[in-house]
Amino acid sequence: MEKDIVNIGKSVVIKGELNGSEDLTIEGHVEGTIQLRDHVLTIGPNGRIKAQVFAKSVIVLGEVTGNVTASDKVDIRDNGSVDGDIISPRVAIAEGAHFRGSVDMQRKGAPAQTQPKAPQPTAQPQEKSSSQGSQQPQPVRA
Amino acid sequence: MGLLDRLGPRRSEPEERPGRPATAAAEDPAFSTKALRKFLSSLTARESPILLDLGPVVGSNVSFFGEQLGCKIFVEDIFADIDRHVRGGKLEELPAFLKKRFPQVTNTVDGILCWDLIDYLDKASAAEIANELTRVLRPDGALLGFFGTAQAQVHNYTKYIISDEMTLKHRPYPAARGRQVTLLNRDILRLFSGLRVSDSFLLQNNLREILFRKPA
Numbered sequence: 001m002e003k004d005i006v007n008i009g010k011s012v013v014i015k016g017e018l019n020g021s022e023d024l025t026i027e028g029h030v031e032g033t034i035q036l037r038d039h040v041l042t043i044g045p046n047g048r049i050k051a052q053v054f055a056k057s058v059i060v061l062g063e064v065t066g067n068v069t070a071s072d073k074v075d076i077r078d079n080g081s082v083d084g085d086i087i088s089p090r091v092a093i094a095e096g097a098h099f100r101g102s103v104d105m106q107r108k109g110a111p112a113q114t115q116p117k118a119p120q121p122t123a124q125p126q127e128k129s130s131s132q133g134s135q136q137p138q139p140v141r142a
Numbered sequence: 143m144g145l146l147d148r149l150g151p152r153r154s155e156p157e158e159r160p161g162r163p164a165t166a167a168a169e170d171p172a173f174s175t176k177a178l179r180k181f182l183s184s185l186t187a188r189e190s191p192i193l194l195d196l197g198p199v200v201g202s203n204v205s206f207f208g209e210q211l212g213c214k215i216f217v218e219d220i221f222a223d224i225d226r227h228v229r230g231g232k233l234e235e236l237p238a239f240l241k242k243r244f245p246q247v248t249n250t251v252d253g254i255l256c257w258d259l260i261d262y263l264d265k266a267s268a269a270e271i272a273n274e275l276t277r278v279l280r281p282d283g284a285l286l287g288f289f290g291t292a293q294a295q296v297h298n299y300t301k302y303i304i305s306d307e308m309t310l311k312h313r314p315y316p317a318a319r320g321r322q323v324t325l326l327n328r329d330i331l332r333l334f335s336g337l338r339v340s341d342s343f344l345l346q347n348n349l350r351e352i353l354f355r356k357p358a
Binding site for chain 1: 199200205208218219
């Protein structure tokens, strides 16, 4: 089944609140708030975002200024840029990406934006780690 | 809970790594670190530790500290700030800039990765940043710093990539200006006079590795 993906083109400028229930790719400019709670937001190479972003997954190839909250993953690709704080259980930042801000990787299942100072889970053997492939550090095991 | 218990559970599955070949990290030269393990131990002794990384963002380090140690990570790339001041011809403003650079509340940061930043700063800038790092570090918090031993005309910065708790890989990248100083041990101690030296090592690559702790 073909998946619907909406594209906001390079010449489009949006100021205000952007809500959606399908995957979205932005190549234009958006200022305000973007909410795609259960879907994937892609900021294309030409995309310029000054907004608070809430989505299931966020892929950044362009520029984002603002805080990004994702329930699944934030992926800053090569030449992608994020100036803001990231909250997401998985974060991948490519070599060549720009990032300035903080990263808070909530545990899966934790309530959004309200992570308590609870004790760390002692074991999550089934949980999938974030990307970065072979560059992922390899802790010494006892 | 021990350090190894904390590090153990979350092994990653291979996944896509955009923007860089998967083999690239393996090609970076590596060196053994003695202080990193102790630094990590200081973090894992805390719940949801706050980490301040003064170097350029390294995705795998973010994953390591965020996923495996449960850290909240602040990436504050001071090397980029140096470059910006050099290119703008505003180096004289760098000490004042660094004095206001850190928004973190006093005594709230559990660990600071200073890397080899101090080697690239002039005396005034180094003093300002040392004061600020001492301020934001919580009592018993840890700061890990590297200090060169030779006055080399190096015009590169270095990304340090955590391979494991005993090994760091390093990857040079261009710098707008080179190393400024080679500090004597006593100069380093004066610079961080608000901290105490917990461990100090001279590594085989002649890098001095110093772990500071803030007195409780």
